Amino acid sequence: MTSGDLYRDRLDLLQAALDHINQGFSVFDAQLQLVAWNRQLFEMLEFPMHLAHRGAPLSAFLEVNAARGEYGDGDIAEMIARRVERARLFEPHSFERVRPDGQVVLVTGAPLPTGGFVTTYTDITREREHQANLERTVAERTRQLRQSEDWLRLVTDSVPALIAYVGPGPVYRFANRRYAKWFDQTVESLVGRPVADIIGPELYPELEPHIARAFTGQAVSYEYARNRATGRIAHMRSTLIPDRTADGRTLGCFVLSLDVTEQKRSETALAQAQRMEAVGQLSGGLAHDFNNLLTIIIGNVLSLRRKADIPAMPDLSGHIDPILQAAQRGADLTRRLLAFAKGTAADSKPVRLAALLANMEGLLSGSLPRGITFSLETGDADPPVRVDPSEFENALVNLVLNARDAMPSGGTILVRLEEDEISPAKTASLGIAPGRYARILVCDTGAGMSEDVRRQAFDPFFSTKPFGTGSGLGLPTVYGFARRSGGCVSIESRSGHGTEIRVLLPVTADAAVADGADETQGTRHGNGELVLLVEDDAAVADVVRDQLCVLGYSVLVTGEADDALELVAEVGDIRAVLSDVVMPGQMSGLVLAEKIRAARPGLPIALMSGYRDGTDGGAPLPDCPILSKPFAAGLLARTMSEILSR
Structure with missing residues (x-):
C-alpha cells in the first residue's frame, strides 16, 4: 500500500469519526473554502449535499441560509457580502441563532494558525426550552412565594403581638408592623438592619445575651422595659425560638413579643391591695384592743368630771378636758383604723365636693411657703359623692403637703375638680365600675418620680424622705380612702417633670346633706330598770x-x-x-x-x-x-x- 493510500485511509477514518459526533463541524481555509465537515452539519442545518465537497465556498452556504430567510428580510447579496467580510477577520465567535422553525443552534468558531477557522454547531433547542420552562417555574414560584409572604404579612400584621425573624449578625429579616412600630420604625426601615441599631445602645446590652443564647439553639424567654416616646414606660415579654436545620445548625430565630404593660399594672395593683389588706388586718386587731382601753379612759374621765362638778371639790376641768379630748381623738383615730381594716368609709355621707374644697382652700394655701403658688379650680363641676368628709380632707391635705415637699425651691400646686364618664373599656385597668365619677387632680411642678418610686408610692411605710421625717403612710392613706369610697387613685409622673395625682370618686344619686341632729335628741333616762x-x-x-x-x-x-x-x-x-x-x-x-x-x-x-x-x-x-x-x-x-x- 502506497503512502497516498494510507493517507486517504486515515482521512476516511477521521471522517467516519466526525460523522458520529452529534454536533455539526466545519473547517474553512484562508480562502473561505470548505476543507472538512461532518454529516451532522448538513443534517442539522439542512444544507444541500451538493455542497459537501472540498473547495465549496462559504458564500454558497450563506446564500442557502439567506434564501431560507434565516437572516431576516433584506437584500440577499448585501447580507451575504456583509457576513463574508466579517468572516475574513478570522476572529473567535460564539452566538446563538434561532432558525425559522424554532431550532436554536449555538455557533462557536475559532481561527486556525494557517488561516481560516474551525466551527462547531450545537443544537441547544431542548436546553433552551428546559431553561425557559425553568425560568417560568421560578417566576411562578417567586410569584407564589411573594403571594405567600403577602398573606403571611397580612396575618402577622393582624395578630395582636410583635413578630420578627432575626438572622445571623444578628440582622432583622422579617418583622410585622406592630414590631416595627414598637421601635418607632417602619417594616421597610427595619428589615435588613442590625438588631443593635434598631434596639439602641441603652437596651441592646440587656437583650444581647438572650439573643446569643437563642443562636446556640436554646429557646429563651425574658422581659424588659422601654421608655416610649410619650415618656411612659412599657413592659414587653419576649420569646425567642431558634430556627434549626435537621443537622442541628441554627439559621436564625423567631421572635414573639407581647405587651404586658397592663398586666404589670394589674399585678402591681393586686400586690398593693394585698399589702394594704395585711396592714388593714393588723390595724383592725390593734384598734379593737385600743378601743377597750379608750372606753376605760373616757369612762373614768367622765366619772371624774362628774365628781369634779361637786362644789366641795377643786376645779379640775383644766386637767380633765385635755385628757378627754385626747382620748376622743384616739377614739376617732381607731375608728379610722377600723374603717381602713374593713375597707369601708368610716362615716360616709353625701357631700358636694366644690363646697368642701372651697372651705379647705384657705387652710391649704395658708400651710404653704411663699415660694409656692396654690390655685383651686372647680368651674361648674359640683358632683355629689358619698365619702367621709374628714377622710376626704385628710387625703387632700396629704396630697398637697406631699406636693409641697417635692418643691423645696418653690413651684405651683393646682387642685382641679372635674366630672367625667368612665367607660367600661377604661375600668379594667382602674379596678372600678363604669359610670360617672368626680375627678380631683392634684398637680405640682416639682421634681417628679422615677418609675421605681411611682410603682412603690402606695406601699405602706415606703418613703423617699429622710428617716424620721416621713411615715410612709400618706399616700397609702389616700389609696385606702379612695378604695373605701368606691373609687381609685393613680399617679402620672416623670423625673424632672412634676407629678399629677388623680383621685376618682363615684358620683352618687343621693345628694342629700346629713342633718347633723343631736344624737341624744328624744332620749330618756332610766327609772331603775x-x-x-x-x-x-x-x-x-x-x-x-x-x-x-x-x-x-x-x-x-x-x-x-x-x-x-x-x-x-x-x-x-x-x-x-x-x-x-x-x-x-x-x-x-x-x-x-x-x-x-x-x-x-x-x-x-x-x-x-x-x-x-x-x-x-x-x-x-x-x-x-x-x-x-x-x-x-x-x-x-x-x-x-x-x-x-x-
Missing part, C-alpha cells in the same frame, strides 16, 4: 356599769355568756341586755343574742364592740343596735332609750 351587762373585761365593765347607773338604770354584771343565759332565764326583772360581741369561749355576743331571743322573745338586746361594724368579719349581724367602742354617754343613753321603747 334592771339591765344585764355582759362584758369579760372587768375594767370596761366597771366603766359601762357606772355610765348606766348615771343614766338611771340598775345594773347586773357578768363576764360569762353561759351565766348570762342562766340569769336571763331565772331573773324575770331583767328588762334589757347589753353585751360585748367578742367574748371568751365559743359563744360570742352574736350567738348569745340569738339564744336570749329564743329563750325570752321580745327582751331588748344591744351589743357593743371594739370593731366598727360589730364583728371582725365573721358572723352576720343580728337585728339589734351595736355600739362602737368607745362610745359617749349620750349615744349609750339614746341606744338604751330606743331598745326599751320598742
Whole structure:
C-alpha cells in the first residue's frame, strides 16, 4: 500500500469519526473554502449535499441560509457580502441563532494558525426550552412565594403581638408592623438592619445575651422595659425560638413579643391591695384592743368630771378636758383604723365636693411657703359623692403637703375638680365600675418620680424622705380612702417633670346633706330598770356599769355568756341586755343574742364592740343596735332609750 493510500485511509477514518459526533463541524481555509465537515452539519442545518465537497465556498452556504430567510428580510447579496467580510477577520465567535422553525443552534468558531477557522454547531433547542420552562417555574414560584409572604404579612400584621425573624449578625429579616412600630420604625426601615441599631445602645446590652443564647439553639424567654416616646414606660415579654436545620445548625430565630404593660399594672395593683389588706388586718386587731382601753379612759374621765362638778371639790376641768379630748381623738383615730381594716368609709355621707374644697382652700394655701403658688379650680363641676368628709380632707391635705415637699425651691400646686364618664373599656385597668365619677387632680411642678418610686408610692411605710421625717403612710392613706369610697387613685409622673395625682370618686344619686341632729335628741333616762351587762373585761365593765347607773338604770354584771343565759332565764326583772360581741369561749355576743331571743322573745338586746361594724368579719349581724367602742354617754343613753321603747 502506497503512502497516498494510507493517507486517504486515515482521512476516511477521521471522517467516519466526525460523522458520529452529534454536533455539526466545519473547517474553512484562508480562502473561505470548505476543507472538512461532518454529516451532522448538513443534517442539522439542512444544507444541500451538493455542497459537501472540498473547495465549496462559504458564500454558497450563506446564500442557502439567506434564501431560507434565516437572516431576516433584506437584500440577499448585501447580507451575504456583509457576513463574508466579517468572516475574513478570522476572529473567535460564539452566538446563538434561532432558525425559522424554532431550532436554536449555538455557533462557536475559532481561527486556525494557517488561516481560516474551525466551527462547531450545537443544537441547544431542548436546553433552551428546559431553561425557559425553568425560568417560568421560578417566576411562578417567586410569584407564589411573594403571594405567600403577602398573606403571611397580612396575618402577622393582624395578630395582636410583635413578630420578627432575626438572622445571623444578628440582622432583622422579617418583622410585622406592630414590631416595627414598637421601635418607632417602619417594616421597610427595619428589615435588613442590625438588631443593635434598631434596639439602641441603652437596651441592646440587656437583650444581647438572650439573643446569643437563642443562636446556640436554646429557646429563651425574658422581659424588659422601654421608655416610649410619650415618656411612659412599657413592659414587653419576649420569646425567642431558634430556627434549626435537621443537622442541628441554627439559621436564625423567631421572635414573639407581647405587651404586658397592663398586666404589670394589674399585678402591681393586686400586690398593693394585698399589702394594704395585711396592714388593714393588723390595724383592725390593734384598734379593737385600743378601743377597750379608750372606753376605760373616757369612762373614768367622765366619772371624774362628774365628781369634779361637786362644789366641795377643786376645779379640775383644766386637767380633765385635755385628757378627754385626747382620748376622743384616739377614739376617732381607731375608728379610722377600723374603717381602713374593713375597707369601708368610716362615716360616709353625701357631700358636694366644690363646697368642701372651697372651705379647705384657705387652710391649704395658708400651710404653704411663699415660694409656692396654690390655685383651686372647680368651674361648674359640683358632683355629689358619698365619702367621709374628714377622710376626704385628710387625703387632700396629704396630697398637697406631699406636693409641697417635692418643691423645696418653690413651684405651683393646682387642685382641679372635674366630672367625667368612665367607660367600661377604661375600668379594667382602674379596678372600678363604669359610670360617672368626680375627678380631683392634684398637680405640682416639682421634681417628679422615677418609675421605681411611682410603682412603690402606695406601699405602706415606703418613703423617699429622710428617716424620721416621713411615715410612709400618706399616700397609702389616700389609696385606702379612695378604695373605701368606691373609687381609685393613680399617679402620672416623670423625673424632672412634676407629678399629677388623680383621685376618682363615684358620683352618687343621693345628694342629700346629713342633718347633723343631736344624737341624744328624744332620749330618756332610766327609772331603775334592771339591765344585764355582759362584758369579760372587768375594767370596761366597771366603766359601762357606772355610765348606766348615771343614766338611771340598775345594773347586773357578768363576764360569762353561759351565766348570762342562766340569769336571763331565772331573773324575770331583767328588762334589757347589753353585751360585748367578742367574748371568751365559743359563744360570742352574736350567738348569745340569738339564744336570749329564743329563750325570752321580745327582751331588748344591744351589743357593743371594739370593731366598727360589730364583728371582725365573721358572723352576720343580728337585728339589734351595736355600739362602737368607745362610745359617749349620750349615744349609750339614746341606744338604751330606743331598745326599751320598742
